[in-house]
Amino acid sequence: MRMLNNLIKDKLATVSLIVIIAIIIGGLFAPLVAPHDPNEIKMSLRYASPSWEHLLGNDHLGRCILSRIIYGIRPSVLWVLFALFISVLIGAVLGFLAGYFKGKVDAFIMRICDIMLSFPGYVMTLAIVSVLGVGLENILIACILVKWAWFARVIRTSVMKYSELEYVKFSKASGISDMKIIYKHLVPVTFSDIAVISSSSIGSMILQISGFSFLGLGIQAPNAEWGMMLNEAREVMFTRPELMLAPGLAIVIVVSAFNFFSDALQVALDPKLMTFNNNIVKKPRTSKIKFQKKEVANKL
Template sequence: MTFWSRLIADKMAVISMSIILLFIIAGAFAPILAPHDPLKMNIAQKFAGMSWTYPLGTDQLGRCVLSRLLFGIRTTIFYAMITTFITLGIATTLGIIAGFFRGKVDEFIMRICDVMLSFPSEVMILAIVGVLGPGLLNVVIANIIAHWAWYTRMIRSAVIQYTDKNYIRFSKVSGCNTNHIMRKHLLPGVSGEVAVFSTLDTGWVILSISALSFLGLGVQAPTPEWGMMLNEAKNVMITMPTQMLAPGIAILIIVSAFNFLGDSMQSALNPKLFQKKKGVKWNVFIRNKKPVSN
């Protein structure tokens, strides 16, 4: 079975991909799906309950919660995916260079990674945002700086394993240039690991963006964002606790979907782990077991 066939055979992977795709489509078509302007205030309708006009009610300023939730996908999920894409792009490039060339190049890149990894990522993100100031762009920059070193080291380890393969050695002996080997052989070889990292890290970045917005360091009002919605809802947590349900459940669902998808992709990359997960070994043992003759 190929990687994709093993992945599709996993029901949890299919469910997770369906949820992620549904959120992405909802965010892309938010202007069409949203029943109201997410920034439009109507104080007379503040804290309105669920109705046909306001399917998820309104917040403390009379804004439609569903509309803000849909537009918040663009801020929370889309920027998290952009952050992950840039981070892994940098890490993959440096990891392949370090793992392929070895020597002084590898030593130089790894020592920079060691310096970066000596700082706790959460503390570094808070420090960078504190220096640059609040804002979504600064949160993205902080997450990229805090995470690229860890992924560079992981991808470099995978590249070192692939450089010992016979087809890589044959490519070197046959006179293929370095760019061709890295693009056509090493990059496809580590693409599975990169895909797993991307799904797992996207969920983490979503939590990071939401947490910083909740603390007032990320997205600023009145931009619709799930962490900001939780920040505004905490002020009325005692009197109107339901205000925290919509953004909180949305974060829970999408982060869980990315994490479950990452676990499923990791299993699909390893056939032995996939068989163990699906119980194939036990089924084969039962079919092949012969009755003992008296």
């Protein structure tokens, strides 16, 4: 409840959460929300300007841009969230095993993570896509294979910190099973750390998926995806720049909403950050009041 109260007090976080929920609902119920079929071709409406029937106009094949933006939520956001969930799940399982059992288990898992993290993320993803082939599914698989190692290392650090607490050591000495200790004592206290690192990674994954689709490696035509829509509008970017505006703004709004919400979530889950920020804000006012008092005293 305290976390929710802190989030509600932050207006930017509230607006970001509303935007995120609206986008997710729009993607889930795209057939009901979209005004037209996103793949319906009408050459008579080619490059048509915005109207009441087509609020964002039409593209080079006469397709409704608004409908394609709504349907593009699914590959650009919803499938990214699914890939993120799988990456975090794999990283959490291996991170808990490495951080709790330590020793040979930790060394083995961390050496695998070191190998995976020794390659730049984009290069590794491109290499996997080149082997598996183009397509949204292959890019999602590549992202999962690249991201899990980073999550495992971060979660392992958090688990090692909390596993040294006295009540965890007492639980071990009492003969409680390791799985029960992990489930009852470590998962609740590390959940906040996992939530923060997960939310902070969504924006970068959305940009990465859209970037690969822009390069033609992601979802293929005629399916709608924001990065691919930018690529299609690239040919007429100087004569019809508004065609790039809709998918570009969609990416900016979604990534910004997730980033703002991630920052607010981090502050809400860590009271120290909130206290630190409040002290920074209040400190100049206190100094100013003291300075004014000192000036009055000198005049007297």
